[in-house]
Amino acid sequence: MFRPLKAALTTVVVVGAAVAGIGAAPASATSHSAVSAPQAKAPAAVTVDFAGTVSLSNCSGSLIKLPTSVSTDPALVMTNGHCLSTGFLNPGQVLVNSSSSRTFGLLNSSGTRIGTLQATKVAYATMTDTDVTLYQLSSTYAAIQSAYGISALELSATHPAQGAAIKVVSGYWKTIYTCNIDAFVYRLEESSWTWKDSVRYTSACQTIGGTSGSPVIDTATGKVIAINNTGNEDGETCTLNNPCEVDENGTVTVHQGINYAEETYGITSCFGTGNKLDLTLTGCALPKP
Numbered sequence: 001m002f003r004p005l006k007a008a009l010t011t012v013v014v015v016g017a018a019v020a021g022i023g024a025a026p027a028s029a030t031s032h033s034a035v036s037a038p039q040a041k042a043p044a045a046v047t048v049d050f051a052g053t054v055s056l057s058n059c060s061g062s063l064i065k066l067p068t069s070v071s072t073d074p075a076l077v078m079t080n081g082h083c084l085s086t087g088f089l090n091p092g093q094v095l096v097n098s099s100s101s102r103t104f105g106l107l108n109s110s111g112t113r114i115g116t117l118q119a120t121k122v123a124y125a126t127m128t129d130t131d132v133t134l135y136q137l138s139s140t141y142a143a144i145q146s147a148y149g150i151s152a153l154e155l156s157a158t159h160p161a162q163g164a165a166i167k168v169v170s171g172y173w174k175t176i177y178t179c180n181i182d183a184f185v186y187r188l189e190e191s192s193w194t195w196k197d198s199v200r201y202t203s204a205c206q207t208i209g210g211t212s213g214s215p216v217i218d219t220a221t222g223k224v225i226a227i228n229n230t231g232n233e234d235g236e237t238c239t240l241n242n243p244c245e246v247d248e249n250g251t252v253t254v255h256q257g258i259n260y261a262e263e264t265y266g267i268t269s270c271f272g273t274g275n276k277l278d279l280t281l282t283g284c285a286l287p288k289p
Contacts, residue, residue, distance in 0.1 A: 001082045001131065001190055001230045001241065002212040045165060045219040050111040052153040053171035053215065054104040059083035060172040061104060062215040063117070063144070064224060065152035066268050066275065071142040073275040075152060077104050077117065077135040078264070079213030080229050081127040088127060091192050094289040095125040096277065100135060106148060111174035115148045123277045124270075128287045129196045130262045131229040133213075136275070153215055156223040157268040160199065165219045168201075168228050168261070170211040179205035188260055190230060190243035199226045199261040200245075207231060207259045216261045224264055231259030 054061045054077055061079035069076075082088050085102060089095065100122045105113040118138050125133040137144075141152055160181055168177040179202045188198040199216065201207075207214070207228055216226035235256035236242035243260060245253045269283035279288050 001080075001088075001127075001193070001243075002207070002209050046222040048167045048169065048176065048217050048219055048222065049109040050107040050169060050171065050174060050176075051109040051150055053107050053169050054079075054117065055107065055113065055171040056083060056102075056104060056213065057085070058172075058210070059212045060170040060210065060214040060228070062169070062171070062213075062224065063106065063150065063152045064215070065141060065154050066271050067154065067157050068268075068271070068273070069141065069152070069275055071145070072140050074120070075117070075137040075139055075141050075144055076123065076275060077119065077137060078215070078224075078227060078267075079133050079135075080227060081125050081131045081133050082229070083213045084122070084125055084133055089125060090127075091194070092128055092287070093126065094128065094287050095122050095133075096279075096289055098122040098125070102135060104135075105171070106144070106150060107171050107174070108148070108150065111171075114150070115144075117144070124286065126287050127193050129194070130266075130286070131193075131195060132227055132262065132264070132267070134267070134277075153217070154223050155264050155268050156218065156221065156225045157265055159265055160218060160225040160263065164225070166201075166205075166225070167217050167219055168205055168207055168211065168214050169217060170207070170214045170228075172210040172214075173208070175211070177205040177207055177211075179203070182258075185245045185260070186248050187246040188230070188243050189238045189246055191238070191240040195229075195260075195262055197263055199263060200255070201259050201261070203258060205259055206257075226261035226263050228259070228261045232256050 119135040
């Protein structure tokens with residue numbers, strides 16, 4: 001995982017995100033250890049900017065909505081599980097409806113901070129199978145739109161496609177990385193954590209420390225399809241900041257300098273009316289406490 005930002009700032013060239021493997025120098029990527037998927041066609045790209053992204057004290061994030069969210073629902077902010085201010089979660093650990101007063105800097109299209117959003121709770125957080133934290137805010141989508149003219153980014157409810165053109169938008173660094181989905185990784189292992197069906201970027205997305213939690217946006221739809229979280233920094237195998245790929249047969253592959261994200265479409269099956277988390281809903285596969 002990208003190392004915590006306060007540590008990353010001591011080195012100018014850190015790669016990744018605030019906890020999941022920081023990316024390094026470009027390296028060629030192969031797909032033999034990844035799950036094959038349908039190749040994406042190349043529709044006209046939509047404009048992707050910073051509107052709806054947020055900055056955290058140590059990470060990036062985004063103001064997000066679900067396909068079923070309505071304007072009167074309490075808004076949600078998404079970032080990595082490893083970006084929690086309380087530190088990394090243990091393998092198998094899940095937080096649900098935990099009180100929080102964390103604040104986020106809301107950005108406009110040019111990356112200017114135009115307001116502060118505040119959480120009331122951590123609705124959901126884990127570093128098992130995926131690497132995500134979802135904060136519930138004190139404001140509704142309508143209130144945020146009225147005060148700042150900013151709409152939330154929408155989570156896609158479908159699995160992303162191999163080859164899709166993407167942008168990784170960091171609210172912390174106010175930087176946008178452009179590349180493609182190279183492949184899907186059956187299992188991505190880093191230290192004691194394992195993530196399933198992870199997104200591997202092509203080498204152009206050289207994300208750095210502080211980009212953890214950045215939304216990964218499909219430029220064909222403008223929807224969020226993943227969350228940036230790690231990269232192999234030193235070429236080591238399955239160690240902290242050096243994730244490795246493991247295929248269905250247990251074959252381990254390392255791609256130094258290549259970075260990764262965790263898919264987010266599964267989140268849409270775990271929230272019901274009113275943006276309320278419900279891990280018992282049909283189709284919800286997020287780990288349970």
